Amino acid sequence: MKLKVCGMKYPDNMLEVGTLLPDYMGFIFWEKSARFFDGSIPTLPDSIKKVGVFVNESIENILDKIEKYNLQAVQLHGKESVEFCLNLKTQLASSIEIIKVFSVADDFDFAALAPFENVCDYFLFDTKGKLPGGNGTTFDWKVLEKYPSKKPFFLSGGIGLDEMDAVNEILKTNLPVYAIDVNSKFEIEPGLKNTEALQQCITIKNS
Template identity: 25%
Template sequence: MTLPVKICGLSTPETLDVTLDAGADMIGLNFHPKSPRYVTPDQAAALAARARGETRIVALVVDAPDSLLAALRKAVGPDLWQLHGSEPPARIASLRASQAGLAMKAIGVSEAADVARVADYAAVADHILLDAKPPKDALYPGGHGRTFDWTLLKALGPAQPFILSGGLTSENVGDAIATVRAMGLNLAGVDVSSGVESAPGVKDPAKIRAFIAAVRAASSDTSSA
């Protein structure tokens, strides 16, 4: 079985269409104003309407107030909320109770203590996404095109499913998948944003296709090994 692929930070109909044609399982729409991948609710609504029924729609928010979530729920109707800020577990539980859609909690990783935080969220989040921790002076969260030490994830054990993100590209995603699966971990998908761009916020159609093809090839290789 091939791994689910999420292409995050889409902002144009053209690159969305390429993503859908290439077979992405999830698309991410970024609602953090400081990100170069930011889309307005109106832009996102048009993209979501184009994608609905073809893939799962993920709304990426950072410490968002209930008023913004309610507006996005009405305009965009996401299938999942990706919480990419400093939201505590109680906030995840509250969001799941008050908003339609599942919750994906993103956790930045640079050391073992970050991996240990997964246990705090596992009971309240529907999905866990593990990303590289951003630089201390970063204006927005996320991996900023950087990978992290995947061997840190060994502490998770085989029972905890997670989606891997952070600096992935078509060139290294096969190694990432092989490394994680060799540790017996429950890899539930991969996520990419800057790794399929020609410039910050500018998605590259050829890179999108190459990334998804690389994941499919690596999934096939590891499942038949």
């Protein structure tokens, strides 16, 4: 299982988190977010994939950010359509991953995923809330027992150290969990990550 640390904001903190070698580091390009990023990214280890997080953004602006920050993945956290994802996919280099986010509640209809199967590389399941993301709460992961696909997915939404045992239990099932996505529960303040807590998370993940 891979690890994505999302909502990075401060270059020095990026370097600190970079020493832990998470698989992905996320940068939020949605201006209404407390973790909105519009700065510079220092040189990070090559193994860390930089993810741009977008909410109902234009393809032109997404492509601009990919070039400006040398992003390796795009996370679509809004109401992007299948057609939008397909158009984006045709304009991206094949090496750039597309992660399509779905906000999950107890009544989530997994049939909504089928049209997106061929236009993204991964799904990401986050907790449905007032904001597109960063609500800091988990959803009932038992809902995932209804997951009908083999496409690997990121598990997100309020994951902290207290949730890691439950995460490891999910990994014992046949669900294709590709990565966990952590953010607010590993912060000192919005955008500033607690590297000691992240190290504990990695230790538990690898145990």
